[in-house]
Amino acid sequence: xxxxxxxxxxxxxxxxxxxxxxxxxxxxxxxxxxxxxxxxxxxxxxxxxxxxxxxxxxxxxxxxxxxxxxxxxxxxxxxxxxxxxxxxxxxxxxxxxxxxxxxxxxxxxxxxxxxxxxxxxxxxxxxxxxxxxxxxxxxxxxxxxxxxxxxxxxxxxxxxxxxxxxxxxxxxxxxxxxxxxxxxxxxxxxxxxxxxxxxxxxxxxxxxxxxxxxxxx
Numbered sequence: 001x002x003x004x005x006x007x008x009x010x011x012x013x014x015x016x017x018x019x020x021x022x023x024x025x026x027x028x029x030x031x032x033x034x035x036x037x038x039x040x041x042x043x044x045x046x047x048x049x050x051x052x053x054x055x056x057x058x059x060x061x062x063x064x065x066x067x068x069x070x071x072x073x074x075x076x077x078x079x080x081x082x083x084x085x086x087x088x089x090x091x092x093x094x095x096x097x098x099x100x101x102x103x104x105x106x107x108x109x110x111x112x113x114x115x116x117x118x119x120x121x122x123x124x125x126x127x128x129x130x131x132x133x134x135x136x137x138x139x140x141x142x143x144x145x146x147x148x149x150x151x152x153x154x155x156x157x158x159x160x161x162x163x164x165x166x167x168x169x170x171x172x173x174x175x176x177x178x179x180x181x182x183x184x185x186x187x188x189x190x191x192x193x194x195x196x197x198x199x200x201x202x203x204x205x206x207x208x209x210x211x212x213x214x215x216x217x
Contacts, residue, residue, distance in 0.1 A: 136197030
């Protein structure tokens with residue numbers, strides 16, 4: 001049995017410092033380095049292996065194409081009694097659930113557990129947990145050929161209706177209307193696409209990686 005860390009290509013590119021700290025944490029805890037992109041490298045996984053995941057889409061790729069176990073980074077940190085959680089002093093932050101993980105209640109609950117451990121007061125949206133339909137521009141664009149091929153059952157067979165393409169200007173207006181319901185200035189997400197969309201809508205989207213591994217003052 002082996003552990004493989006999939007750090008998410010998009011998160012690594014966008015949340016550079018937090019992603020670097022997360023890689024260091026995983027290396028120190030498990031003695032492993034990132035395996036790279038899930039698209040080619042999921043083929044290396046066997047049924048005896050465990051994939052440590054950051055990205056919800058990576059999880060979907062691995063679930064549909066392998067028999068490996070999956071453990072989200074959030075679960076590992078939540079169970080780590082030695083993790084030094086930053087203190088956000090009771091700040092109220094809205095949580096945006098991601099549609100790609102709408103059926104993963106254990107992920108949703110774990111993210112909320114982490115927020116509480118960081119002394120954050122969680123503000124819920126009406127469409128949360130399994131009722132969320134939000135995943136940023138990912139759902140307001142056609143399903144990519146790569147995702148359609150690798151996650152065919154989910155994206156093409158089960159949920160093709162979730163993809164409702166819009167022009168860029170329409171997307172911005174869509175996200176602006178979505179953000180009108182949000183009372184807090186900051187919104188925590190556990191998806192890169194969700195984070196981008198919240199920012200496009202006029203609120204401050206922050207990925208949970210950035211909260212767990214904040215920039216040095």
